[in-house]
Amino acid sequence: MRYKVMVIDDEPQIHTFIRISLAAEGFDYLGAGTLAEANEHLAHFQPHVIILDLGLPDGDGLSFLTQLRQTHKTPVLVLTARDQEDEKIRLLEAGANDYLSKPFTIRELIVRIKVLIRDLVSLEPVDDRVCFGALAMRTSTHQFWVSGEEVVLTKKEFAFLKMLLDRPGQLVEQSVLLREVWGQTHVEDTHYLRVLVSQLRKKLNDNADEQRVIKTEPGIGYRLV
Amino acid sequence: MRYKVMVIDDEPQIHTFIRISLAAEGFDYLGAGTLAEANEHLAHFQPHVIILDLGLPDGDGLSFLTQLRQTHKTPVLVLTARDQEDEKIRLLEAGANDYLSKPFTIRELIVRIKVLIRDLVSLEPVDDRVCFGALAMRTSTHQFWVSGEEVVLTKKEFAFLKMLLDRPGQLVEQSVLLREVWGQTHVEDTHYLRVLVSQLRKKLNDNADEQRVIKTEPGIGYRLV
DNA sequence: ACTTCGCGTAAAAAAAGCGTAAAAATCCCT
DNA sequence: AGGGATTTTTACGCTTTTTTTACGCGAAGT
Numbered sequence: 001m002r003y004k005v006m007v008i009d010d011e012p013q014i015h016t017f018i019r020i021s022l023a024a025e026g027f028d029y030l031g032a033g034t035l036a037e038a039n040e041h042l043a044h045f046q047p048h049v050i051i052l053d054l055g056l057p058d059g060d061g062l063s064f065l066t067q068l069r070q071t072h073k074t075p076v077l078v079l080t081a082r083d084q085e086d087e088k089i090r091l092l093e094a095g096a097n098d099y100l101s102k103p104f105t106i107r108e109l110i111v112r113i114k115v116l117i118r119d120l121v122s123l124e125p126v127d128d129r130v131c132f133g134a135l136a137m138r139t140s141t142h143q144f145w146v147s148g149e150e151v152v153l154t155k156k157e158f159a160f161l162k163m164l165l166d167r168p169g170q171l172v173e174q175s176v177l178l179r180e181v182w183g184q185t186h187v188e189d190t191h192y193l194r195v196l197v198s199q200l201r202k203k204l205n206d207n208a209d210e211q212r213v214i215k216t217e218p219g220i221g222y223r224l225v
Numbered sequence: 226m227r228y229k230v231m232v233i234d235d236e237p238q239i240h241t242f243i244r245i246s247l248a249a250e251g252f253d254y255l256g257a258g259t260l261a262e263a264n265e266h267l268a269h270f271q272p273h274v275i276i277l278d279l280g281l282p283d284g285d286g287l288s289f290l291t292q293l294r295q296t297h298k299t300p301v302l303v304l305t306a307r308d309q310e311d312e313k314i315r316l317l318e319a320g321a322n323d324y325l326s327k328p329f330t331i332r333e334l335i336v337r338i339k340v341l342i343r344d345l346v347s348l349e350p351v352d353d354r355v356c357f358g359a360l361a362m363r364t365s366t367h368q369f370w371v372s373g374e375e376v377v378l379t380k381k382e383f384a385f386l387k388m389l390l391d392r393p394g395q396l397v398e399q400s401v402l403l404r405e406v407w408g409q410t411h412v413e414d415t416h417y418l419r420v421l422v423s424q425l426r427k428k429l430n431d432n433a434d435e436q437r438v439i440k441t442e443p444g445i446g447y448r449l450v
Numbered sequence: 451a452c453t454t455c456g457c458g459t460a461a462a463a464a465a466a467g468c469g470t471a472a473a474a475a476t477c478c479c480t
Numbered sequence: 481a482g483g484g485a486t487t488t489t490t491a492c493g494c495t496t497t498t499t500t501t502a503c504g505c506g507a508a509g510t
Contacts (some may be wrong), residue, residue, distance in 0.1 A: 075344075089336045097344055098323070112313045119300075119322055120344060154486060171367045190467085192488080198469050217367050218467060218496070219380045379497060415456085417499080423458055443507090444454065 001135050003117055006030040008038045009079070018051065021106050022023035025114070035059045042072070049113055052096075053079040054087075062094055071163075071180050075116040086178035095190055128206070132168045132224050133213065135204075138160065143150045146204050156181055158201055164214070164224050172222040197222065231255040231272035233263045234304070235281050243276065246331050250339070259449035264414045265296070273332075273346045274338055278304040279312075287319055300341040304329070345392055357393045357449055358438065360429075362386065371429050381406055382425055389439070389449050400447040422447065 005027050007018050030047055032038040034057050041047065048069075054061040065076060065127045075097045080087065083101035093160060097120065099114050129138045136145040139162065144153050153161065159181045163172055180185045186192060197214060200206070206213050215225045226371045226431045230252050232247045237258075255272055260283050266272065275293075275318050279286040290301060307406065308326040317324060322345065323337050331423040354363045361370040364387065369378050378386065384406045388397055403412045413416060422439060425431070431438050 061404060081352060085333060089332060092336050092340050097340065105310060107314060108310060111317050115322065116319050156487070170365045189488095191490090194468060195470085195488080198471090202471090216468070223366060327496080381498075414499095416501095419457060420459085423460090426458090441457070 002026065002028050002073060003049065003121065004028040004030055004045060004047040004051045005051065005113060006032060006038065006041055006045070007031055007051045007053075008032045008035065008056065009051070009053035010034070011053075014053065017106055018109070020112075025110060027113070028163075034062075035064050036184075038064070039216050041073075042068075043183065049116050050074055050076045051079060051109075051113070052076055055081065062091060062197060065091065065094050065096060070176055075120045077109075077112060079109075128136065130165045132165055135213065135224070137165050146162075151203055153203070156196060157203070160196055160200070167223075169223050169224055172221045177221065193210060193222070226347075227251065227253050228274065228336060228346065229253040229270060230274045230276065231263065231266055231270070232278075233256060233257045233260065233281065234276070235259070235279035236278075239278065242331055243334070247338075250335060252338070259285075260289050263289070267285055267293075267299075273307050274341050275299055275301045276304060276334075276338070277301055280306065287316060288415065290316065290321060290354060292321050300345045302334075302337060302341060304334075325346040355390050357390055360386075360390065360438065360449070362390050376428055378428070382428070383424070387423060389447060392448075394449055396442055396446050396448045402446065418447070437439045 005022055007015060007029065009015060010033050014031075015031050015222065017086060019031065022029045026030075030041050031046055032041055033055055033056075038050075052061055061078070065078075068074070068076070077098040078091050078096045079099065079100055079102065081102050083188060088099050097116060100109060100112065126127065128140050131137075134147040137143070137158075142153075142158060144151050144161065145160065160177060163177055163180055172188050174193060175187045178189060182189065182192055197216070201214060203213070204213065213224055215223050217223065230238060232238060232254065234243075235258050240256050240258075244256065246399060247254045255270055257266050260281055263275075269395065277286055277290065286303065290303075293301070301320065302323040302325065303316050303321045304325055304327065305316075306327050313324050313326075322341060325334060325337065332416050342385070348405055352363075353365050354361060356362075361373075362368070362383075367378075367409045369376050369383065369386065388402055388405055399415050399418060400412045402418060403414060407414065407417055422441070424441060424442060429438065438449055440448050440449065
């Protein structure tokens with residue numbers, strides 16, 4: 001199992017340092033120079049750990065973190081130039097899992113990454129099957145079942161249902177679904193959701209009146225019941 | 226749920242500081258001055274988190290940690306006087322989950338304890354149900370109940386009731402409600418409130434004269450009773 | 451006693467939101 | 481490069497929600 005570490009920083013030097021050290025430890029490296037790029041990588045490669053440097057050109061690290069935590073629990077280690085206590089506390093409370101202020105040694109960074117993987121990543125279940133009522137899903141093989149019958153889903157359909165199944169019974173907001181499935185640029189295109197849900201319900205035979213599995217909360221989002 | 230934090234240190238001053246701060250956060254404090262004492266507590270009280278200062282009179286912290294990890298996975302935060310990198314790395318690799326070198330502020334210690342609890346101890350999902358009298362509401366699923374019966378609410382109705390339920394029994398001003406539910410542009414459209422409350426009372430059967438749950442404070446706002 | 455103010459209610463009008471179908475564009479294979 | 485599957489766009493009917501409007505009532509003030 002190779003773990004993927006995403007590094008978000010705008011200094012190429014830092015990237016070089018970290019990349020070499022990560023490789024030496026057997027980790028895969030994913031580089032991002034901007035938050036936009038980071039969001040791209042997040043959707044495509046699903047990193048196991050994120051190293052986030054503050055003070056990026058295209059946005060504020062704290063709000064990136066807050067937004068990330070709405071959908072992901074990926075461990076985040078924050079790097080910062082200033083050693084300011086208030087900031088430290090705000091970030092940790094917003095969901096950061098560790099914090100390192102410059103200057104730091106690369107050795108310490110690597111050890112802390114390894115601690116995050118040891119404590120938070122490697123204990124996740126190996127069998128990634130998720131169930132809810134008559135629905136079942138396995139991410140690793142991209143399979144989906146309704147009452148034991150396999151149903152073939154498209155990429156978007158799968159991503160949508162995964163969002164709901166990862167939060168069984170909970171309401172997931174439209175904007176969250178749109179951002180996760182279609183990307184930041186389509187957070188307001190709610191008609192995508194309507195078309196997809198309609199299609200999905202046809203596939204799942206989920207039109208038995210008033211007892212739908214995918215429940216619409218008008219104006220807010222969807223949830224499973 | 227009260228979390229138990231064990232502090233292992235031989236300086237009484239540190240104990241005092243930490244004990245007071247832990248109490249303020251709602252955590253239970255367990256003090257140990259020696260490793261022998263720590264082992265006692267461990268067996269009897271099963272703490273959720275351990276704060277371990279190095280350089281204790283009766284033994285070496287590293288071997289304590291190594292031994293602990295053979296049987297327990299209780300999160301450990303290590304405190305140390307020296308900021309020596311080799312030691313840091315050795316400890317983290319031996320199973321410590323976080324590390325803080327002196328001098329540190331008590332605030333940072335507390336925040337890091339809270340992070341350990343959040344990330345490693347309290348993995349159970351939180352139930353965000355809020356109750357007041359016969360009313361109950363769960364934000365995460367957007368559900369609402371009156372005397373156990375679910376009542377379906379619209380977006381505005383839900384937002385309005387959430388404002389009142391978040392401040393149980395307290396008076397909430399009209400302008401506050403309007404700003405929160407309808408936005409800054411409608412802070413003076415008090416007729417919105419009247420229409421919505423009327424409709425809401427119908428839904429909640431809240432017209433039993435003079436004993437309404439949603440109480441009007443004429444000219445000021447609303448509150449729950 | 452009359453006016454004024456704010457509240458509650460009802461009903462109509464407007465807006466927003468949903469589900470569906472089908473066409474157009476795009477993607478992704480071989 | 482072709483062709484089927486997928487995604488995006490577009491349009492429309494329909495329901496629900498929100499906003500507007502109107503009116504009656506009672507309390508407080510003049």
